[in-house]
Amino acid sequence: MRKTHGLLALLFLSLTVLSARAELTIEITHGVDNPTVIAVSPIESGQRILPEDISQIVSADLERSGLFQAIDRSNMLSFPRTSGEVYYRDWRVLGAQYLVYGNAERQQDGRIKVTFGLNEILGEKAVLSQVVYGTDGNIRDIAHYISDKVYEAITGIRGAFSTRIAYVTATPGRNNQLVYRLMVADADGARERMMLESREPLMSPTWSPDGKELAYVSFETGRPAVFRQRLNDATREQLTNFKGLNGAPAWSPDGRKMALVLSKDGNPEIYVLDMATRQFTRITNHFAIDTEPNWTPDGKALIFTSDRGGSPQIYKMVLATGAMERVTFRGSYNARPRLAPDGRTLVLVHRDGGQFHIASQDLISGDFRILTSTFLDESPTVAPNGAMLLYATKRGSKNLLAAVSIDAGVKFLLPSREGDVREPAWSPFLN
Amino acid sequence: MKRSATSYTWPVIASVLLHGALVALIVVGWTPSSDKRRVIQPKYVEATLLTLDPAKVPQIQDKPKEDKAAREQERRRQEAVRRQQEQARREQQAKEEAARKAKAEAERKAKIEAERKAKALAEQKAREEAERKRQEELKRQQAEKARQEKLRREQELARALATEQAAQDSAASAETIGSYSGYIQDRIASNWSRPPSARLGMEVELDIQLDGQARVISVVVVKSSGNAAFDRSAEQAVRRVEQFTRLKELDRGTFERNFRRFTLVFRPEDLRF
Numbered sequence: 001m002r003k004t005h006g007l008l009a010l011l012f013l014s015l016t017v018l019s020a021r022a023e024l025t026i027e028i029t030h031g032v033d034n035p036t037v038i039a040v041s042p043i044e045s046g047q048r049i050l051p052e053d054i055s056q057i058v059s060a061d062l063e064r065s066g067l068f069q070a071i072d073r074s075n076m077l078s079f080p081r082t083s084g085e086v087y088y089r090d091w092r093v094l095g096a097q098y099l100v101y102g103n104a105e106r107q108q109d110g111r112i113k114v115t116f117g118l119n120e121i122l123g124e125k126a127v128l129s130q131v132v133y134g135t136d137g138n139i140r141d142i143a144h145y146i147s148d149k150v151y152e153a154i155t156g157i158r159g160a161f162s163t164r165i166a167y168v169t170a171t172p173g174r175n176n177q178l179v180y181r182l183m184v185a186d187a188d189g190a191r192e193r194m195m196l197e198s199r200e201p202l203m204s205p206t207w208s209p210d211g212k213e214l215a216y217v218s219f220e221t222g223r224p225a226v227f228r229q230r231l232n233d234a235t236r237e238q239l240t241n242f243k244g245l246n247g248a249p250a251w252s253p254d255g256r257k258m259a260l261v262l263s264k265d266g267n268p269e270i271y272v273l274d275m276a277t278r279q280f281t282r283i284t285n286h287f288a289i290d291t292e293p294n295w296t297p298d299g300k301a302l303i304f305t306s307d308r309g310g311s312p313q314i315y316k317m318v319l320a321t322g323a324m325e326r327v328t329f330r331g332s333y334n335a336r337p338r339l340a341p342d343g344r345t346l347v348l349v350h351r352d353g354g355q356f357h358i359a360s361q362d363l364i365s366g367d368f369r370i371l372t373s374t375f376l377d378e379s380p381t382v383a384p385n386g387a388m389l390l391y392a393t394k395r396g397s398k399n400l401l402a403a404v405s406i407d408a409g410v411k412f413l414l415p416s417r418e419g420d421v422r423e424p425a426w427s428p429f430l431n
Numbered sequence: 432m433k434r435s436a437t438s439y440t441w442p443v444i445a446s447v448l449l450h451g452a453l454v455a456l457i458v459v460g461w462t463p464s465s466d467k468r469r470v471i472q473p474k475y476v477e478a479t480l481l482t483l484d485p486a487k488v489p490q491i492q493d494k495p496k497e498d499k500a501a502r503e504q505e506r507r508r509q510e511a512v513r514r515q516q517e518q519a520r521r522e523q524q525a526k527e528e529a530a531r532k533a534k535a536e537a538e539r540k541a542k543i544e545a546e547r548k549a550k551a552l553a554e555q556k557a558r559e560e561a562e563r564k565r566q567e568e569l570k571r572q573q574a575e576k577a578r579q580e581k582l583r584r585e586q587e588l589a590r591a592l593a594t595e596q597a598a599q600d601s602a603a604s605a606e607t608i609g610s611y612s613g614y615i616q617d618r619i620a621s622n623w624s625r626p627p628s629a630r631l632g633m634e635v636e637l638d639i640q641l642d643g644q645a646r647v648i649s650v651v652v653v654k655s656s657g658n659a660a661f662d663r664s665a666e667q668a669v670r671r672v673e674q675f676t677r678l679k680e681l682d683r684g685t686f687e688r689n690f691r692r693f694t695l696v697f698r699p700e701d702l703r704f
Contacts, residue, residue, distance in 0.1 A: 024612065024694065025693065026612045026695050026696070027698060028616060028698070029698055029699060029700040030620045030701045031623035032623065067626070097667055120663070122666075123663075127663075155628055155660050156627075156628030156629075156661060157626065360703075362703065365704055367703055367704065407627070
C-alpha cells in the first residue's frame with residue numbers, strides 16, 4: 001500500500017515534471033536543400049609545390065555533386081592548415097558552413113603525407129581529422145579521397161569521387177569513318193584512359209562488381225558479341241558468339257553470373273550465363289522482345305524491358321520462382337532500367353510526349369518523377385552511392401554526358417569533348 | 432421570611448413575661464403608691480367600677496383600704512400606671528422597636544428587593560443588552576456574511592472575467608505564438624539543407640535557447656535521428672538563422688514564456704522517400 005502510494009507520488013511527480021517541461025515545440029517538415037557552403041583552404045607542402053592543387057580538386061568534386069557550393073580562394077581571409085589556426089569569424093563572414101584545411105608534407109621516402117581536417121563553422125567544432133599518404137603520381141587520388149571523406153561526413157552518404165566511369169566515344173577518323181573507343185576515366189572525367197579502339201561499333205560497357213573488369217558488346221567479329229576485359233592488363237575474352245543479337249551484358253552482384261540478351265532462339269530473350277561453367281540458362285520465353293536485364297542488389301531477381309504488354313515497359317522476375325510482375329505503368333515507353341544501390345530507386349528512360357527523359361520510380365511508394373529536361377536522354381547509370389546518375393544526351397547534333405542528382409536537384413553537363421560520348425557506366429566502389 | 436419570624440420572637444416573649452409579672456404583682460397584693468386624687472372618690476368607686484372593667488378590679492379592691500393604704504394603693508396604682516405606662520411605653524417602644532425593626536426589616540427587604548429588583552433589572556437590562564448585542568452581532572455577522580458573499584461573488588465574477596480575459600488573452604497569445612512559430616518555421620525551413628541521406632521518417636529534436644535579442648545562443652540535440660549528417664543539417668539550419676529578428680516585436684512576457692527556450696522537431700515530409 002505504502003509502496004503504491006510512493007509509486008503514485010512518483011508518477012504524479014513525474015507527470016508534474018513532464019507538464020512543467022511542456023514548452024513550445026515547433027516542427028520543421030520542409031527544407032530548401034540549398035547547397036552547403038564550403039571552403040577548402042589550400043592544402044600545400046611548404047617545401048615544394050605539388051604537381052596538382054589538391055584543394056581545387058576537392059572543391060570541384062564537392063561542387064560537382066551539386067550538394068556544395070565552394071568559396072573561391074581569392075575571397076578567403078586566411079589559409080589555415082590546422083584546426084588551431086581556424087578563426088571561425090573569418091569563415092562566418094564568408095557564409096561558410098564548413099571548412100576543409102590541411103597540410104602536405106613530403107617524407108624522406110618521397111611520399112606525400114597529407115593531414116586534413118573538416119571543421120564546422122557555425123558550431124565551431126572539428127568534424128573530421130585524417131591522414132592520407134600518396135605520391136606525386138596520385139595526387140588526384142589523394143584529393144578524391146579527401147572529397148569522399150568530407151562528403152560522407154557532411155552528407156551521411158559514402159562519397160563516390162574515387163570511382164570511375166566507362167563510356168564509348170565515336171569520333172570521325174580517317175575517311176570520315178567513325179572510330180569507336182572504350183574509355184575509362186575518373187568520375188570527374190579526368191585521367192581518361194582508352195581501353196579499346198575499334199572501327200566497328202562498341203556498345204553497352206558494364207563493370208564487374210569488383211571494378212576490375214569491363215564487359216561490353218563489340219561488333220569487331222562482324223556481328224555483336226559480348227566480351228570481358230581486364231582493366232589492368234587489357235586481357236579480353238569473348239563470352240558469346242551466337243547468331244543474331246548478343247547484347248546488354250550485366251554482371252550479377254556476386255560476379256559469378258552474367259545476364260545478357262541473345263536472339264539465338266528466334267527473338268531476343270534474356271539468358272543468364274554462369275561465368276564458371278559457361279552454361280546459359282534461358283530466363284524469359286515470350287514472343288515479344290525482352291531485353292536490357294539488370295540485377296537487383298540482392299541478386300535474386302532481374303529487372304528488364306519487355307514489350308510483351310504492347311509497349312516497352314519494365315518487368316521484374318524473381319529467378320528462383322520465375323514470378324513475373326510489371327513494374328512501370330506510366331506512359332507508353334519505359335525502358336533501359338537501372339536499379340540504384342538502395343534497391344528501390346529505379347531509373348529508366350521514359351518517353352513523355354515524344355521526348356525521351358530520364359525518370360525515376362520508387363519501387364515501394366510508386367513515386368515517379370522525371371529527372372531531366374534535356375533532349376533524347378538515354379543510358380542512365382547510377383553512381384555506387386546512389387546520389388547521382390549519369391546519362392547520355394544530345395545537344396545539337398552532338399551526344400554528350402550529363403549528370404543529375406537522383407532527386408533531380410542538380411543537373412550538369414560533363415565537359416564537352418571531341419566527338420560523341422555514349423553509354424556511360426559508373427563503376428562500383430573501387431576502394 | 433424565616434429571619435423575620437425569629438426577629439419577632441423575642442419582643443413577643445418579653446411582652447408576655449411583662450404582662451405575666453404585672454398580673455402576679457396585682458394578685459399578690461402589691462400596692463401601688465398612693466394617688467391623691469383617688470382619696471376623694473372612695474364612695475363612688477364601690478358600686479360600678481367592678482363591673483365596668485376587670486382591669487380596675489384591683490382598684491376597687493384597694494378602695495376600701497385606709498388612707499395610708501389608699502395612698503399606698505394610690506402610689507401603687509400610680510406605680511402600676513406608671514409601670515403600665517412604662518410597660519405601654521416599653522411595649523410601645525418594643526412595638527416601635529419591632530415596627531422599626533420591621534420597618535428596617537421591610538426596608539432591608541425592600542432594599543434587598545430593590546436591590547434584587549435593581550439587580551434583576553440590571554440583569555434584565557444586561558440580558559436585553561446582551562440580546563441586543565447578540566442580535567446586533569447576528570446582524571453584523573449576517574451583514575458580514577452578506578458582504579463576504581457579495582465579495583465572493585464579486586471575486587468569482589472577477590475571476591470569471593479574468594479567466595475569460597485570460598482565455599481571450601491566451602487565445603490572442605496562442606494566435607501570436609502560432610504566428611511567430613510560423614515565422615520561426617519559415618526562417619529555419621528556408622535555411623535547412625537536408626543531406627541526401629535524409630529520409631522520410633527521420634526525426635531530430637533540438638533544444639533551442641535564445642538570448643534577450645532573440646539570437647541563437649544554444650542548439651542542443653535532444654533526440655538524435657541516428658544520422659549524424661541529418662542532425663547536423665538541422666543544427667545548422669538554426670545556427671544559420673542566427674537571430675529571429677521578428678521575435679523582438681513580441682512583448683517581453685510572451686517572448687520570455689514561449690520563445691526564450693523552445694523545442695524544434697525536424698521531420699522531413701517533402702523528401703522522395
